[in-house]
Amino acid sequence: MIKLCNLGSGSSGNATYIELDGYGILLDAGFSFKELKKRFGFIDKNIKDVQDIFISHNHIDHIQALKQIQKHKPTCNIYQNNFPKEIRDIQITPFLLSHDSPCYGFDLTYKDFKLTYIPDTGCISEDAAKALFNLKGIENHVIIIECNYDLKMLTEGRYESGLKERIFSNEGHMDNIESARILKEVWNDKLRLVLPFHLSTENNNPDLVEYEIRKAVGHGVDVVCTNQGIPTKVFYFI
Numbered sequence: 001m002i003k004l005c006n007l008g009s010g011s012s013g014n015a016t017y018i019e020l021d022g023y024g025i026l027l028d029a030g031f032s033f034k035e036l037k038k039r040f041g042f043i044d045k046n047i048k049d050v051q052d053i054f055i056s057h058n059h060i061d062h063i064q065a066l067k068q069i070q071k072h073k074p075t076c077n078i079y080q081n082n083f084p085k086e087i088r089d090i091q092i093t094p095f096l097l098s099h100d101s102p103c104y105g106f107d108l109t110y111k112d113f114k115l116t117y118i119p120d121t122g123c124i125s126e127d128a129a130k131a132l133f134n135l136k137g138i139e140n141h142v143i144i145i146e147c148n149y150d151l152k153m154l155t156e157g158r159y160e161s162g163l164k165e166r167i168f169s170n171e172g173h174m175d176n177i178e179s180a181r182i183l184k185e186v187w188n189d190k191l192r193l194v195l196p197f198h199l200s201t202e203n204n205n206p207d208l209v210e211y212e213i214r215k216a217v218g219h220g221v222d223v224v225c226t227n228q229g230i231p232t233k234v235f236y237f238i
């Protein structure tokens, strides 16, 4: 059985827990250790359930708990590089994204399940597109994808122009329309669940995101926005 839960997402912290037949993996560890422990508690899990941590990039909202985790669970493996890994029957393949710090997405496959994790990126890189479209042997595909901002809200919002330019750029963050566009292209009957990720609390709105993404993938696919303040429910795949 596979269990999946985004423990929280946004510019103040990101972490996603996935458990594959009892083997726990964390994608990013961007909350304080105390906060991360609390959020694991919400789903009746513990940091001790994590065997491996894969880090997308060096921004604090993705790495904040690392030092404390190393202290409290020194046997936990931490990976932050572009080398594919095979752990038991789980394959994890990093791919380069387009961000202002070198950032990797991850393609995680196990049996006929696949999770494509696309955190901070200004656009869909060629490698990310390859990962999204490679569905050989896959029956259940889950996509976690950045939907950082609504173009109109960011354009008209109160951020100063330099910061807006940074977010807009190809090495910044991805907006709802761009994520929806790629999801529409990727859509097929193996796609089960989309978790829009890294929503800005200032320049986005979950209703807008869900509207755009549902329009792109249709009603047969579950769309559940991640939230900065609380974990999503736990999703199960057999």
Ligand SMILES: [Zn+2]
Residues within 6 Å of the ligand: 010, 011, 014, 059, 061, 062, 120, 198
């Ligand atoms: Zn981030």
Ligand SMILES: [Zn+2]
Residues within 6 Å of the ligand: 057, 059, 099, 101, 120
């Ligand atoms: Zn970042």
